[in-house]
Amino acid sequence: MSNINYIENKDARDLVKARLDTMPRNIKISIGSEGSFSKEELKEHVDKKDSIGEKIVEIDMEFLQALKRGVLYG
Amino acid sequence: MDKTILITRPDHDITTRYLFYFAKEVLLLAERKCFKVFDLKKEKASRKEFEGRMKKHNPGLIFVNGHGKEDMICGYDNKFLVKVNKNEKVFKDKTIYALSCQSASKLGRESVKKGAISYIGYLKDFFFCYDEHKISRPLEDKIAKLFLEPSNQVVISLIKENTAQGSSKKSKDFFLKNMQKVLSSDSSKEFAYCAKYLWWNMKNQVCLEKNNVKK
Numbered sequence: 001m002s003n004i005n006y007i008e009n010k011d012a013r014d015l016v017k018a019r020l021d022t023m024p025r026n027i028k029i030s031i032g033s034e035g036s037f038s039k040e041e042l043k044e045h046v047d048k049k050d051s052i053g054e055k056i057v058e059i060d061m062e063f064l065q066a067l068k069r070g071v072l073y074g
Numbered sequence: 075m076d077k078t079i080l081i082t083r084p085d086h087d088i089t090t091r092y093l094f095y096f097a098k099e100v101l102l103l104a105e106r107k108c109f110k111v112f113d114l115k116k117e118k119a120s121r122k123e124f125e126g127r128m129k130k131h132n133p134g135l136i137f138v139n140g141h142g143k144e145d146m147i148c149g150y151d152n153k154f155l156v157k158v159n160k161n162e163k164v165f166k167d168k169t170i171y172a173l174s175c176q177s178a179s180k181l182g183r184e185s186v187k188k189g190a191i192s193y194i195g196y197l198k199d200f201f202f203c204y205d206e207h208k209i210s211r212p213l214e215d216k217i218a219k220l221f222l223e224p225s226n227q228v229v230i231s232l233i234k235e236n237t238a239q240g241s242s243k244k245s246k247d248f249f250l251k252n253m254q255k256v257l258s259s260d261s262s263k264e265f266a267y268c269a270k271y272l273w274w275n276m277k278n279q280v281c282l283e284k285n286n287v288k289k
């Protein structure tokens with residue numbers, strides 16, 4: 001887990017929820033033994049700030065940072 | 075490498091169902107490449123069967139599909155197959171690819187310390203997206219394929235006699251290629267959200283060996 005506590009940042013949570021809205025309704029995300037989640041369920045976890053919400057926000061925020069560092073170019 | 079492979083493929087929930095079907099493709103490739111294949115599928119993916127086959131047939135390559143935690147990999151019904159301080163010695167002199175969450179962080183390290191040749195796995199959770207209209211036909215699910223083809227590239231490359239480090243690199247390159255594909259202007263916008271999870275899996279896949287695991 002990153003040292004930055006993104007889940008406590010309301011702007012980060014709102015950004016992640018807005019980005020989750022781009023997911024089509026028929027798509028679900030499998031997160032290992034945690035189970036499978038629709039975008040609506042993931043948004044609820046982000047609002048609850050629980051461990052699943054925390055993972056989703058962490059990945060999104062770290063990915064945005066990685067894009068800035070040029071991760072797409074290998 | 076010894077041309078014997080043991081594959082575990084439980085199928086008790088949607089996640090393991092997808093891994094079950096995609097691992098079948100690997101199994102068929104191994105047979106075409108003249109590997110002796112031991113397929114512990116569904117209920118047979120149990121600790122008892124696993125340890126029994128390991129002892130009797132001594133496979134050089136192990137491909138585990140299923141749920142995991144930092145200190146364990148699981149089989150059918152999420153019961154552990156191998157767990158730290160229980161039976162990780164079973165991996166001595168083996169090359170392992172664990173397509174499961176988190177197990178590289180503790181079980182992988184301990185296995186290498188106790189004599190595994192290579193342990194390829196994931197430090198954190200493995201994510202994949204799927205189309206819920208395709209759960210009865212996982213191999214037709216183009217979205218799941220974006221994730222499970224690159225992840226299975228590890229073991230495909232091992233079967234083709236690449237090194238463990240080289241096999242992990244090929245898998246990571248495949249994840250990167252798919253990431254670039256879903257973000258390209260030619261791609262349908264509905265796939266773009268997959269990019270962050272492809273990146274996450276790529277970033278968290280590690281190949282542990284004696285030279286990079288401290289005693």
